[in-house]
Amino acid sequence: MNRAEIIDQIHKKSSLLCVGLDADINKIPPFLLELEDPIFEFNKQIIDATKDYCIAYKPNIAFYEALGPKGWISLQKTIDYIPNEIFTIADAKRGDIGNTSLMYADTFFKTYNFDAVTLAPYMGEDSLTPFLNYENKWSIVLALTSNESGGDFQKLQLDNGEMLFENIIKNISRLGTSDNTMFVVGATRAADIKKVRTLVPNHFLLVPGVGEQGGDLQQVINNGRNEDIGLIINSSRSIIYSGNDEDFASKAADAAKLIQLEMSNFL
Amino acid sequence: MNRAEIIDQIHKKSSLLCVGLDADINKIPPFLLELEDPIFEFNKQIIDATKDYCIAYKPNIAFYEALGPKGWISLQKTIDYIPNEIFTIADAKRGDIGNTSLMYADTFFKTYNFDAVTLAPYMGEDSLTPFLNYENKWSIVLALTSNESGGDFQKLQLDNGEMLFENIIKNISRLGTSDNTMFVVGATRAADIKKVRTLVPNHFLLVPGVGEQGGDLQQVINNGRNEDIGLIINSSRSIIYSGNDEDFASKAADAAKLIQLEMSNFL
Numbered sequence: 001m002n003r004a005e006i007i008d009q010i011h012k013k014s015s016l017l018c019v020g021l022d023a024d025i026n027k028i029p030p031f032l033l034e035l036e037d038p039i040f041e042f043n044k045q046i047i048d049a050t051k052d053y054c055i056a057y058k059p060n061i062a063f064y065e066a067l068g069p070k071g072w073i074s075l076q077k078t079i080d081y082i083p084n085e086i087f088t089i090a091d092a093k094r095g096d097i098g099n100t101s102l103m104y105a106d107t108f109f110k111t112y113n114f115d116a117v118t119l120a121p122y123m124g125e126d127s128l129t130p131f132l133n134y135e136n137k138w139s140i141v142l143a144l145t146s147n148e149s150g151g152d153f154q155k156l157q158l159d160n161g162e163m164l165f166e167n168i169i170k171n172i173s174r175l176g177t178s179d180n181t182m183f184v185v186g187a188t189r190a191a192d193i194k195k196v197r198t199l200v201p202n203h204f205l206l207v208p209g210v211g212e213q214g215g216d217l218q219q220v221i222n223n224g225r226n227e228d229i230g231l232i233i234n235s236s237r238s239i240i241y242s243g244n245d246e247d248f249a250s251k252a253a254d255a256a257k258l259i260q261l262e263m264s265n266f267l
Numbered sequence: 268m269n270r271a272e273i274i275d276q277i278h279k280k281s282s283l284l285c286v287g288l289d290a291d292i293n294k295i296p297p298f299l300l301e302l303e304d305p306i307f308e309f310n311k312q313i314i315d316a317t318k319d320y321c322i323a324y325k326p327n328i329a330f331y332e333a334l335g336p337k338g339w340i341s342l343q344k345t346i347d348y349i350p351n352e353i354f355t356i357a358d359a360k361r362g363d364i365g366n367t368s369l370m371y372a373d374t375f376f377k378t379y380n381f382d383a384v385t386l387a388p389y390m391g392e393d394s395l396t397p398f399l400n401y402e403n404k405w406s407i408v409l410a411l412t413s414n415e416s417g418g419d420f421q422k423l424q425l426d427n428g429e430m431l432f433e434n435i436i437k438n439i440s441r442l443g444t445s446d447n448t449m450f451v452v453g454a455t456r457a458a459d460i461k462k463v464r465t466l467v468p469n470h471f472l473l474v475p476g477v478g479e480q481g482g483d484l485q486q487v488i489n490n491g492r493n494e495d496i497g498l499i500i501n502s503s504r505s506i507i508y509s510g511n512d513e514d515f516a517s518k519a520a521d522a523a524k525l526i527q528l529e530m531s532n533f534l
Contacts (some may be wrong), residue, residue: 031368040413050268060370062361062363062367062368062371062374063367063370063527065370065371066341066370066372066378067339067378068339068378069336069339069340070336070341072335072336076336078333083455087297093361093387093390094329094360095360095387096327096329096360097413100330102290102333103329103330103332103333104329104333106333107332108334111333111334111335114331120360120362120389121390122412122420123360123387123409123414123416123417123421124408124412124414124417124419124421125416125419126414126415126416127414127416129363140468141392142389142479145364145389145391146364147364147365147391147393147394148393149390149392149393151391151393151416152391152392152438153389153391153431153434153435154389154391154468156484157425157426157427158424158425158426159425159426161426164420165400166421167420168420171419171420184472209486211329234314
Protein backbone atom coordinates (compact mmCIF):
# COMPACT_ATOMS: atom_id res chain seq x y z
CA MET A 1 0.00 0.00 0.00
CA ASN A 2 1.37 3.45 -0.84
CA ARG A 3 1.31 6.67 1.15
CA ALA A 4 -1.56 8.22 -0.81
CA GLU A 5 -3.75 5.20 -0.12
CA ILE A 6 -3.09 5.43 3.63
CA ILE A 7 -3.92 9.14 3.65
CA ASP A 8 -7.05 8.46 1.62
CA GLN A 9 -8.26 5.98 4.27
CA ILE A 10 -7.60 8.52 7.03
CA HIS A 11 -9.77 11.12 5.34
CA LYS A 12 -12.53 8.74 4.27
CA LYS A 13 -12.94 7.31 7.77
CA SER A 14 -11.90 10.41 9.70
CA SER A 15 -9.77 8.05 11.74
CA LEU A 16 -6.15 7.39 12.65
CA LEU A 17 -6.99 4.21 14.49
CA CYS A 18 -4.99 1.01 14.22
CA VAL A 19 -6.54 -1.93 16.04
CA GLY A 20 -3.92 -4.17 17.61
CA LEU A 21 -4.85 -7.81 17.09
CA ASP A 22 -3.12 -9.18 20.21
CA ALA A 23 -5.35 -12.24 20.22
CA ASP A 24 -4.42 -14.09 23.40
CA ILE A 25 -5.84 -17.58 23.76
CA ASN A 26 -6.07 -16.99 27.54
CA LYS A 27 -8.05 -13.76 27.18
CA ILE A 28 -10.53 -14.27 24.36
CA PRO A 29 -14.15 -15.04 25.33
CA PRO A 30 -14.25 -18.63 26.58
CA PHE A 31 -17.17 -19.66 24.34
CA LEU A 32 -14.84 -19.30 21.32
CA LEU A 33 -12.54 -22.03 22.60
CA GLU A 34 -14.98 -24.70 21.41
CA LEU A 35 -14.54 -23.63 17.78
CA GLU A 36 -11.93 -25.13 15.47
CA ASP A 37 -9.80 -21.99 15.20
CA PRO A 38 -10.71 -19.75 18.17
CA ILE A 39 -8.04 -17.15 17.40
CA PHE A 40 -9.17 -16.63 13.82
CA GLU A 41 -12.84 -16.62 14.87
CA PHE A 42 -12.05 -13.93 17.46
CA ASN A 43 -10.15 -11.82 14.91
CA LYS A 44 -12.82 -12.28 12.25
CA GLN A 45 -15.53 -10.95 14.52
CA ILE A 46 -13.29 -8.10 15.74
CA ILE A 47 -12.50 -7.15 12.13
CA ASP A 48 -16.16 -7.25 11.06
CA ALA A 49 -17.05 -5.06 14.03
CA THR A 50 -14.26 -2.47 13.79
CA LYS A 51 -13.32 -2.19 10.11
CA ASP A 52 -15.38 0.99 9.56
CA TYR A 53 -13.62 2.82 12.37
CA CYS A 54 -9.98 1.94 11.76
CA ILE A 55 -7.43 2.40 9.00
CA ALA A 56 -5.01 -0.34 10.06
CA TYR A 57 -4.72 -3.68 11.84
CA LYS A 58 -1.60 -4.73 13.71
CA PRO A 59 -1.36 -8.40 14.70
CA ASN A 60 1.23 -8.83 17.43
CA ILE A 61 3.21 -11.77 16.08
CA ALA A 62 4.23 -13.03 19.56
CA PHE A 63 0.67 -14.10 20.28
CA TYR A 64 0.44 -16.25 17.15
CA GLU A 65 3.95 -17.67 17.38
CA ALA A 66 3.29 -18.84 20.96
CA LEU A 67 0.65 -21.25 19.67
CA GLY A 68 3.06 -23.20 17.51
CA PRO A 69 2.43 -23.92 13.80
CA LYS A 70 -1.34 -23.53 14.14
CA GLY A 71 -0.89 -19.96 15.35
CA TRP A 72 0.66 -19.09 11.98
CA ILE A 73 -2.32 -20.61 10.21
CA SER A 74 -4.63 -18.40 12.29
CA LEU A 75 -2.42 -15.43 11.37
CA GLN A 76 -2.55 -16.21 7.64
CA LYS A 77 -6.35 -16.54 7.72
CA THR A 78 -6.57 -13.25 9.62
CA ILE A 79 -4.45 -11.37 7.07
CA ASP A 80 -6.46 -12.84 4.21
CA TYR A 81 -9.67 -11.72 5.91
CA ILE A 82 -8.67 -8.07 6.42
CA PRO A 83 -10.20 -5.87 3.66
CA ASN A 84 -7.61 -4.85 1.04
CA GLU A 85 -7.92 -1.12 1.62
CA ILE A 86 -6.91 -1.44 5.27
CA PHE A 87 -3.19 -1.17 6.12
CA THR A 88 -1.68 -4.26 7.78
CA ILE A 89 1.28 -4.18 10.16
CA ALA A 90 3.18 -7.24 11.40
CA ASP A 91 4.29 -6.20 14.88
CA ALA A 92 7.37 -8.41 14.89
CA LYS A 93 10.29 -6.15 15.89
CA ARG A 94 12.74 -8.05 13.71
CA GLY A 95 16.28 -7.12 12.64
CA ASP A 96 19.32 -9.30 11.97
CA ILE A 97 22.41 -9.59 9.74
CA GLY A 98 21.69 -8.95 6.05
CA ASN A 99 21.00 -12.48 4.77
CA THR A 100 18.70 -13.12 7.73
CA SER A 101 16.84 -9.82 7.44
CA LEU A 102 16.20 -10.78 3.81
CA MET A 103 14.44 -13.92 5.05
CA TYR A 104 12.37 -11.93 7.54
CA ALA A 105 11.40 -9.43 4.83
CA ASP A 106 10.30 -12.28 2.57
CA THR A 107 8.30 -13.82 5.40
CA PHE A 108 6.24 -10.77 6.23
CA PHE A 109 6.04 -9.08 2.83
CA LYS A 110 5.65 -12.16 0.62
CA THR A 111 4.64 -15.27 2.58
CA TYR A 112 2.10 -13.36 4.68
CA ASN A 113 1.66 -10.29 2.43
CA PHE A 114 1.70 -7.66 5.17
CA ASP A 115 2.01 -4.00 4.14
CA ALA A 116 4.45 -3.25 6.94
CA VAL A 117 6.65 -4.77 9.61
CA THR A 118 8.06 -3.28 12.81
CA LEU A 119 11.87 -3.40 13.13
CA ALA A 120 14.41 -3.06 15.94
CA PRO A 121 17.33 -0.81 14.89
CA TYR A 122 20.13 -2.06 17.17
CA MET A 123 22.05 -3.93 14.45
CA GLY A 124 22.33 -0.89 12.17
CA GLU A 125 21.96 -0.07 8.49
CA ASP A 126 22.54 -3.44 6.81
CA SER A 127 19.99 -5.07 9.11
CA LEU A 128 17.30 -2.68 7.84
CA THR A 129 18.02 -2.12 4.14
CA PRO A 130 16.73 -5.55 3.02
CA PHE A 131 13.26 -4.45 4.14
CA LEU A 132 13.40 -1.22 2.13
CA ASN A 133 13.69 -2.86 -1.27
CA TYR A 134 10.08 -3.99 -1.58
CA GLU A 135 7.74 -1.74 -3.53
CA ASN A 136 4.80 -0.34 -1.57
CA LYS A 137 5.93 -2.07 1.63
CA TRP A 138 6.85 -0.26 4.83
CA SER A 139 9.53 -0.54 7.50
CA ILE A 140 8.36 0.79 10.85
CA VAL A 141 11.44 1.29 13.00
CA LEU A 142 11.41 1.47 16.81
CA ALA A 143 12.47 4.91 17.97
CA LEU A 144 10.91 5.64 21.37
CA THR A 145 8.79 2.83 22.75
CA SER A 146 5.80 3.02 25.08
CA ASN A 147 7.00 0.61 27.80
CA GLU A 148 8.20 1.89 31.16
CA SER A 149 11.82 0.92 30.47
CA GLY A 150 11.69 2.35 26.94
CA GLY A 151 14.00 5.17 27.96
CA ASP A 152 16.69 2.94 29.53
CA PHE A 153 18.79 2.96 26.37
CA GLN A 154 16.70 4.98 23.90
CA LYS A 155 17.22 8.16 25.94
CA LEU A 156 20.90 7.72 26.67
CA GLN A 157 22.75 10.96 26.04
CA LEU A 158 25.40 10.81 23.32
CA ASP A 159 28.60 12.82 23.34
CA ASN A 160 27.21 15.14 20.66
CA GLY A 161 24.27 16.15 22.86
CA GLU A 162 21.69 14.00 21.05
CA MET A 163 19.76 11.21 22.68
CA LEU A 164 20.17 7.75 21.14
CA PHE A 165 16.67 7.71 19.64
CA GLU A 166 17.33 11.03 17.89
CA ASN A 167 20.50 9.68 16.32
CA ILE A 168 18.65 6.58 15.19
CA ILE A 169 15.80 8.56 13.65
CA LYS A 170 18.23 10.86 11.82
CA ASN A 171 20.28 8.03 10.38
CA ILE A 172 17.44 5.72 9.45
CA SER A 173 15.37 8.47 7.87
CA ARG A 174 18.29 8.91 5.44
CA LEU A 175 18.30 5.20 4.55
CA GLY A 176 14.69 5.11 3.45
CA THR A 177 12.15 7.76 2.55
CA SER A 178 8.85 8.94 3.97
CA ASP A 179 7.25 6.67 1.35
CA ASN A 180 8.65 3.44 2.85
CA THR A 181 9.71 4.20 6.43
CA MET A 182 7.77 5.08 9.57
CA PHE A 183 8.89 5.35 13.20
CA VAL A 184 7.38 3.96 16.39
CA VAL A 185 6.91 6.59 19.09
CA GLY A 186 4.94 5.56 22.15
CA ALA A 187 1.86 7.58 23.12
CA THR A 188 3.18 7.49 26.68
CA ARG A 189 5.99 9.76 25.42
CA ALA A 190 3.66 12.52 24.15
CA ALA A 191 6.09 15.30 25.01
CA ASP A 192 8.79 13.64 22.93
CA ILE A 193 6.54 13.29 19.89
CA LYS A 194 7.10 16.99 19.18
CA LYS A 195 10.85 16.44 19.11
CA VAL A 196 10.45 13.46 16.76
CA ARG A 197 8.22 15.53 14.48
CA THR A 198 10.91 18.18 14.07
CA LEU A 199 13.42 15.46 13.08
CA VAL A 200 11.10 13.82 10.54
CA PRO A 201 8.46 16.34 9.46
CA ASN A 202 7.16 14.17 6.63
CA HIS A 203 7.28 10.63 8.01
CA PHE A 204 4.34 8.75 9.36
CA LEU A 205 4.60 7.84 13.04
CA LEU A 206 3.07 4.69 14.50
CA VAL A 207 1.95 5.54 18.00
CA PRO A 208 1.09 2.64 20.31
CA GLY A 209 0.14 3.00 23.94
CA VAL A 210 -3.21 4.81 23.79
CA GLY A 211 -5.77 3.04 26.01
CA GLU A 212 -4.48 0.31 28.36
CA GLN A 213 -1.01 1.87 28.50
CA GLY A 214 -2.37 5.34 29.33
CA GLY A 215 -1.28 7.59 26.45
CA ASP A 216 -3.23 10.82 25.91
CA LEU A 217 -4.91 11.02 22.48
CA GLN A 218 -5.30 14.79 22.23
CA GLN A 219 -1.71 15.46 23.20
CA VAL A 220 -0.45 12.87 20.71
CA ILE A 221 -2.41 14.42 17.85
CA ASN A 222 -1.50 17.99 18.73
CA ASN A 223 2.19 17.18 19.07
CA GLY A 224 2.48 14.70 16.24
CA ARG A 225 0.34 15.75 13.30
CA ASN A 226 1.85 17.09 10.10
CA GLU A 227 0.14 18.38 6.97
CA ASP A 228 -0.79 14.85 5.87
CA ILE A 229 -1.71 14.15 9.51
CA GLY A 230 1.07 11.53 9.49
CA LEU A 231 -0.11 9.51 12.48
CA ILE A 232 -1.35 5.98 12.93
CA ILE A 233 -2.46 5.49 16.52
CA ASN A 234 -2.73 1.99 17.89
CA SER A 235 -4.96 0.63 20.60
CA SER A 236 -5.08 -3.10 21.33
CA ARG A 237 -6.33 -4.42 24.64
CA SER A 238 -8.76 -1.59 25.45
CA ILE A 239 -10.65 -2.32 22.21
CA ILE A 240 -10.44 -6.05 21.60
CA TYR A 241 -11.05 -7.05 25.23
CA SER A 242 -13.94 -4.64 25.85
CA GLY A 243 -16.22 -7.61 26.34
CA ASN A 244 -15.72 -11.21 27.34
CA ASP A 245 -19.04 -12.70 26.30
CA GLU A 246 -21.05 -13.42 23.14
CA ASP A 247 -21.37 -9.65 22.59
CA PHE A 248 -17.59 -9.05 22.69
CA ALA A 249 -17.48 -7.87 19.08
CA SER A 250 -20.19 -5.27 19.45
CA LYS A 251 -18.47 -3.99 22.60
CA ALA A 252 -15.22 -3.77 20.62
CA ALA A 253 -17.10 -1.86 17.93
CA ASP A 254 -18.38 0.59 20.56
CA ALA A 255 -14.87 1.10 21.92
CA ALA A 256 -13.38 1.59 18.45
CA LYS A 257 -16.17 3.98 17.44
CA LEU A 258 -15.61 6.05 20.58
CA ILE A 259 -11.91 6.47 19.82
CA GLN A 260 -12.64 7.19 16.16
CA LEU A 261 -15.13 9.92 17.16
CA GLU A 262 -12.60 11.44 19.52
CA MET A 263 -10.02 11.36 16.73
CA SER A 264 -12.39 12.97 14.24
CA ASN A 265 -12.89 15.88 16.66
CA PHE A 266 -9.16 16.60 16.57
CA LEU A 267 -8.75 16.24 12.81
CA MET B 268 20.47 -26.55 30.94
CA ASN B 269 22.64 -25.06 33.69
CA ARG B 270 26.10 -23.53 33.53
CA ALA B 271 27.89 -26.61 34.90
CA GLU B 272 26.36 -28.81 32.21
CA ILE B 273 27.54 -26.45 29.46
CA ILE B 274 31.07 -26.40 30.87
CA ASP B 275 31.00 -30.18 31.20
CA GLN B 276 30.19 -30.51 27.47
CA ILE B 277 33.04 -28.14 26.58
CA HIS B 278 35.57 -30.28 28.46
CA LYS B 279 34.18 -33.63 27.32
CA LYS B 280 34.28 -32.67 23.65
CA SER B 281 37.20 -30.26 23.84
CA SER B 282 35.04 -27.94 21.77
CA LEU B 283 33.38 -24.53 21.92
CA LEU B 284 31.57 -25.06 18.66
CA CYS B 285 27.95 -24.10 18.07
CA VAL B 286 26.62 -25.20 14.69
CA GLY B 287 24.21 -22.68 13.23
CA LEU B 288 21.25 -24.46 11.68
CA ASP B 289 20.45 -21.81 9.05
CA ALA B 290 18.66 -24.35 6.89
CA ASP B 291 17.77 -22.47 3.73
CA ILE B 292 15.42 -24.23 1.34
CA ASN B 293 17.26 -22.57 -1.57
CA LYS B 294 20.69 -23.79 -0.44
CA ILE B 295 20.26 -27.33 0.84
CA PRO B 296 21.29 -30.16 -1.50
CA PRO B 297 18.64 -30.42 -4.25
CA PHE B 298 18.13 -34.18 -3.83
CA LEU B 299 16.55 -33.48 -0.41
CA LEU B 300 13.75 -31.47 -1.97
CA GLU B 301 11.99 -34.66 -3.03
CA LEU B 302 11.53 -35.73 0.59
CA GLU B 303 8.47 -34.86 2.66
CA ASP B 304 10.29 -32.50 5.04
CA PRO B 305 13.55 -31.47 3.33
CA ILE B 306 14.51 -28.98 6.05
CA PHE B 307 14.20 -31.50 8.87
CA GLU B 308 15.95 -34.17 6.78
CA PHE B 309 18.83 -31.76 6.17
CA ASN B 310 19.08 -30.85 9.86
CA LYS B 311 18.83 -34.48 10.96
CA GLN B 312 21.76 -35.50 8.82
CA ILE B 313 23.77 -32.43 9.86
CA ILE B 314 23.09 -33.22 13.54
CA ASP B 315 24.04 -36.90 13.14
CA ALA B 316 27.26 -35.86 11.44
CA THR B 317 28.35 -33.02 13.74
CA LYS B 318 27.02 -33.85 17.23
CA ASP B 319 30.35 -35.23 18.46
CA TYR B 320 32.20 -32.04 17.57
CA CYS B 321 29.84 -29.37 18.88
CA ILE B 322 28.35 -28.34 22.20
CA ALA B 323 25.42 -26.31 20.86
CA TYR B 324 23.02 -25.93 17.94
CA LYS B 325 21.55 -22.59 16.96
CA PRO B 326 18.63 -22.67 14.53
CA ASN B 327 18.17 -19.27 12.93
CA ILE B 328 14.43 -18.77 13.33
CA ALA B 329 14.11 -16.55 10.24
CA PHE B 330 14.80 -19.50 7.96
CA TYR B 331 11.98 -21.58 9.46
CA GLU B 332 9.50 -18.73 9.77
CA ALA B 333 9.92 -17.89 6.08
CA LEU B 334 8.43 -21.26 5.14
CA GLY B 335 5.09 -20.57 6.83
CA PRO B 336 3.50 -22.97 9.35
CA LYS B 337 5.36 -26.00 8.00
CA GLY B 338 8.68 -24.31 8.80
CA TRP B 339 7.74 -24.36 12.49
CA ILE B 340 6.96 -28.05 12.25
CA SER B 341 10.45 -28.64 10.82
CA LEU B 342 11.86 -26.56 13.67
CA GLN B 343 10.00 -28.55 16.33
CA LYS B 344 11.18 -31.85 14.86
CA THR B 345 14.74 -30.50 14.74
CA ILE B 346 14.70 -29.46 18.41
CA ASP B 347 13.25 -32.81 19.43
CA TYR B 348 16.00 -34.56 17.48
CA ILE B 349 18.94 -32.73 19.08
CA PRO B 350 20.50 -34.87 21.86
CA ASN B 351 19.53 -33.64 25.35
CA GLU B 352 23.06 -32.89 26.48
CA ILE B 353 23.61 -30.39 23.65
CA PHE B 354 22.71 -26.74 24.31
CA THR B 355 20.02 -25.29 22.02
CA ILE B 356 19.75 -21.63 21.08
CA ALA B 357 16.81 -20.03 19.28
CA ASP B 358 18.42 -17.26 17.26
CA ALA B 359 15.36 -15.05 17.25
CA LYS B 360 16.54 -11.60 18.43
CA ARG B 361 13.23 -10.87 20.15
CA GLY B 362 12.33 -8.13 22.64
CA ASP B 363 9.07 -6.26 23.20
CA ILE B 364 6.91 -4.69 25.92
CA GLY B 365 6.51 -6.87 29.01
CA ASN B 366 3.32 -8.77 28.22
CA THR B 367 4.60 -9.52 24.72
CA SER B 368 8.07 -10.60 25.86
CA LEU B 369 6.29 -13.02 28.19
CA MET B 370 4.65 -14.60 25.14
CA TYR B 371 7.98 -14.84 23.33
CA ALA B 372 9.61 -16.43 26.38
CA ASP B 373 6.82 -18.98 26.57
CA THR B 374 7.20 -19.72 22.86
CA PHE B 375 10.88 -20.50 22.91
CA PHE B 376 11.29 -21.89 26.42
CA LYS B 377 8.05 -23.88 26.69
CA THR B 378 6.39 -24.48 23.29
CA TYR B 379 9.71 -25.32 21.60
CA ASN B 380 11.78 -26.11 24.73
CA PHE B 381 14.94 -24.28 23.72
CA ASP B 382 17.64 -23.75 26.36
CA ALA B 383 18.30 -20.18 25.22
CA VAL B 384 17.02 -17.37 23.04
CA THR B 385 18.84 -14.36 21.56
CA LEU B 386 17.38 -10.96 22.50
CA ALA B 387 17.64 -7.39 21.19
CA PRO B 388 18.13 -4.90 24.05
CA TYR B 389 16.74 -1.69 22.51
CA MET B 390 13.49 -1.65 24.53
CA GLY B 391 15.25 -1.85 27.91
CA GLU B 392 14.90 -3.70 31.19
CA ASP B 393 11.21 -4.67 31.22
CA SER B 394 11.52 -6.14 27.72
CA LEU B 395 14.19 -8.56 28.98
CA THR B 396 13.17 -9.53 32.52
CA PRO B 397 10.32 -11.85 31.42
CA PHE B 398 12.97 -14.11 29.87
CA LEU B 399 15.04 -14.26 33.07
CA ASN B 400 12.37 -15.91 35.19
CA TYR B 401 12.67 -19.41 33.74
CA GLU B 402 14.86 -21.86 35.59
CA ASN B 403 17.84 -23.21 33.67
CA LYS B 404 16.98 -21.12 30.63
CA TRP B 405 19.24 -18.48 29.11
CA SER B 406 18.88 -14.99 27.68
CA ILE B 407 21.58 -14.18 25.15
CA VAL B 408 21.56 -10.42 24.63
CA LEU B 409 22.99 -8.66 21.56
CA ALA B 410 25.95 -6.52 22.55
CA LEU B 411 28.29 -6.13 19.57
CA THR B 412 27.12 -7.90 16.42
CA SER B 413 29.18 -9.37 13.61
CA ASN B 414 27.56 -7.58 10.67
CA GLU B 415 29.32 -4.73 8.87
CA SER B 416 26.89 -2.11 10.21
CA GLY B 417 27.01 -3.57 13.72
CA GLY B 418 28.90 -0.53 14.97
CA ASP B 419 26.45 2.07 13.52
CA PHE B 420 24.63 2.44 16.83
CA GLN B 421 26.37 -0.11 19.10
CA LYS B 422 29.59 1.93 19.05
CA LEU B 423 28.06 5.35 19.47
CA GLN B 424 29.93 7.32 22.10
CA LEU B 425 27.90 8.32 25.15
CA ASP B 426 28.42 11.51 27.12
CA ASN B 427 30.08 9.54 29.94
CA GLY B 428 32.78 8.21 27.63
CA GLU B 429 31.31 4.72 27.27
CA MET B 430 30.18 3.24 24.00
CA LEU B 431 26.51 2.20 23.79
CA PHE B 432 27.31 -1.54 23.85
CA GLU B 433 29.35 -1.11 27.05
CA ASN B 434 26.46 0.63 28.78
CA ILE B 435 24.10 -2.11 27.64
CA ILE B 436 26.39 -4.88 28.90
CA LYS B 437 26.85 -3.15 32.27
CA ASN B 438 23.14 -2.61 32.83
CA ILE B 439 21.93 -5.97 31.58
CA SER B 440 24.56 -7.93 33.47
CA ARG B 441 23.01 -6.44 36.64
CA LEU B 442 19.52 -7.60 35.65
CA GLY B 443 20.45 -11.23 35.34
CA THR B 444 23.41 -13.31 36.46
CA SER B 445 26.15 -15.28 34.74
CA ASP B 446 23.92 -18.31 35.31
CA ASN B 447 21.11 -17.08 33.06
CA THR B 448 22.54 -14.37 30.82
CA MET B 449 25.08 -14.40 27.98
CA PHE B 450 26.09 -11.71 25.50
CA VAL B 451 26.52 -11.83 21.72
CA VAL B 452 29.86 -10.45 20.57
CA GLY B 453 30.74 -10.96 16.91
CA ALA B 454 33.98 -12.74 16.03
CA THR B 455 34.56 -9.99 13.49
CA ARG B 456 35.05 -7.68 16.51
CA ALA B 457 37.88 -9.72 18.06
CA ALA B 458 39.67 -6.64 19.43
CA ASP B 459 36.52 -5.62 21.28
CA ILE B 460 36.07 -9.03 22.88
CA LYS B 461 38.82 -8.12 25.36
CA LYS B 462 36.86 -5.03 26.41
CA VAL B 463 33.69 -7.08 26.82
CA ARG B 464 35.55 -9.63 28.93
CA THR B 465 36.68 -6.96 31.37
CA LEU B 466 33.07 -5.79 31.76
CA VAL B 467 31.69 -9.30 32.35
CA PRO B 468 34.52 -11.56 33.50
CA ASN B 469 32.18 -14.44 34.41
CA HIS B 470 29.54 -14.41 31.68
CA PHE B 471 29.49 -16.72 28.72
CA LEU B 472 29.81 -14.99 25.35
CA LEU B 473 28.16 -16.28 22.20
CA VAL B 474 30.48 -15.44 19.34
CA PRO B 475 29.07 -15.71 15.81
CA GLY B 476 30.95 -14.80 12.66
CA VAL B 477 33.73 -17.40 12.53
CA GLY B 478 33.90 -18.92 9.05
CA GLU B 479 31.84 -17.30 6.27
CA GLN B 480 31.91 -13.91 8.02
CA GLY B 481 35.68 -14.01 8.49
CA GLY B 482 36.26 -13.91 12.25
CA ASP B 483 39.62 -15.21 13.55
CA LEU B 484 39.31 -18.20 15.91
CA GLN B 485 42.62 -17.88 17.73
CA GLN B 486 42.16 -14.19 18.42
CA VAL B 487 38.61 -14.78 19.69
CA ILE B 488 39.75 -17.48 22.11
CA ASN B 489 42.79 -15.55 23.33
CA ASN B 490 40.80 -12.38 23.92
CA GLY B 491 37.60 -13.93 25.19
CA ARG B 492 38.35 -16.93 27.40
CA ASN B 493 37.86 -16.82 31.14
CA GLU B 494 38.59 -19.48 33.76
CA ASP B 495 35.53 -21.51 32.71
CA ILE B 496 36.49 -20.77 29.10
CA GLY B 497 33.16 -18.92 28.82
CA LEU B 498 32.85 -18.96 25.04
CA ILE B 499 30.43 -20.54 22.62
CA ILE B 500 31.63 -19.96 19.08
CA ASN B 501 29.15 -20.25 16.24
CA SER B 502 29.73 -21.24 12.65
CA SER B 503 26.82 -21.76 10.29
CA ARG B 504 27.24 -21.58 6.53
CA SER B 505 30.86 -22.72 6.39
CA ILE B 506 29.88 -25.99 8.08
CA ILE B 507 26.38 -26.84 6.92
CA TYR B 508 26.96 -25.91 3.28
CA SER B 509 30.35 -27.62 2.93
CA GLY B 510 28.81 -29.98 0.41
CA ASN B 511 25.85 -29.81 -1.92
CA ASP B 512 25.48 -33.47 -2.85
CA GLU B 513 24.59 -36.81 -1.25
CA ASP B 514 27.78 -36.56 0.85
CA PHE B 515 26.89 -33.12 2.28
CA ALA B 516 26.65 -34.46 5.84
CA SER B 517 30.07 -36.11 5.83
CA LYS B 518 31.54 -32.91 4.40
CA ALA B 519 29.85 -30.97 7.20
CA ALA B 520 31.34 -33.45 9.68
CA ASP B 521 34.81 -32.83 8.22
CA ALA B 522 34.37 -29.07 8.50
CA ALA B 523 33.07 -29.30 12.08
CA LYS B 524 35.85 -31.67 13.09
CA LEU B 525 38.46 -29.33 11.65
CA ILE B 526 37.18 -26.40 13.69
CA GLN B 527 36.87 -28.57 16.81
CA LEU B 528 40.49 -29.71 16.41
CA GLU B 529 41.63 -26.12 16.00
CA MET B 530 39.66 -25.19 19.12
CA SER B 531 41.10 -28.07 21.14
CA ASN B 532 44.61 -26.77 20.32
CA PHE B 533 43.79 -23.46 21.95
CA LEU B 534 42.06 -24.91 25.02
